[in-house]
Amino acid sequence: MRFFGGQMSAVTASGNVASSLHPLDPLSKDELESLISALRRDGVIDHRHLIAMLQVEEPSKSALARVRPNQNSESVEKLEKIERAARVTVLDRSTGKVAEIVVTIAGHVVSNKVIEGAKAPVLSVESEMAISAAKHDARVIEALNARGITDIDSVRMEAWPIGAQIPKHLDDGRRIIWTPMWHQPTPESNFYAHPISGLHAIVDIDSGEVLAVENDQQIAIP
Structure with a gap:
């Protein structure tokens, strides 16, 4: 049994989530585990999918208007009859398609x-993949060597949306990021004080391919 924000949520012996949470309360850990397990069990999501967003599916205003919690037993009974559900935004990495799934906590797909x-937004696992691809790209390594940087582990990168800076020949609807870089000469250094100007890898985050490496403006690293 667990407590969330003063409310109580428990997993029953059958594995179902029994909840006394208000319909608009955030999803509890037990509820999240229950609905994700159900989606996986029923084959709605699998290894191809990434969850971009997961939030409470709000009941209609008319349903909420009939709920007055903490007043009497009749109100509590009405509250419990509103089945809590979630809206799950899912990216299918095999197709690049984004879907929205509404599913009850019990696992029924509405x-x-x-x-x-x-x-889909750029997810943390995709950022990590893009940075790894950039760090292993021969063009990036060569450009860093030309700047006197031979230890790739001393290079810090981030995955940023490329926005209006996207080259026209790559502007074909793909999900693309680029990787600004900084040098961290010692573990104690503030790497943001050492930008590596003019060097970016452009990565397709769906395929993991480094599409291009921009290498210009070789300004001395501070």
Whole structure:
């Protein structure tokens, strides 16, 4: 049994989540585990999918208007009849498609719709993949060597949306980021004080491919 924000949530012997949370309360750890397990068990999501966002699916205002918690037993009974659900935004990495799934905490899929034209945000696991690809790219390593940097572990990178800086020949709808870089000559150094100007890897985060390396403006590293 667990407590969240003064409310109580428990997992029953059957594995189902029994909850006395208000319909608008954040999803508890038990609820999250229950609905994700159900989606995996039923094959709705698998190894191809990344979860971009997961949030409470709000009941209609008319349903909420009938709920007055903490007043009497009748109100509590009405509260418990509103089944809590979640809206899960999922990226299918095999197709690049984004879908929104509405699923109850018990695991019943209410809807599963692909959002045509939608782009998922850059997720942390994708950022890590893009940075790893950039650090292993021969063009990046050569450009760093030309700047006197031979230890790739002393280079810090971040994955940023490329926005209006995207080269026209790459502007074809792919999910693309670029990687600004900094040098950290010692573990104690503030690497933001040592920008590596003019060097960026441009990475397709769906395929993991380094599409291009921009290497210009070789300004001395501070």
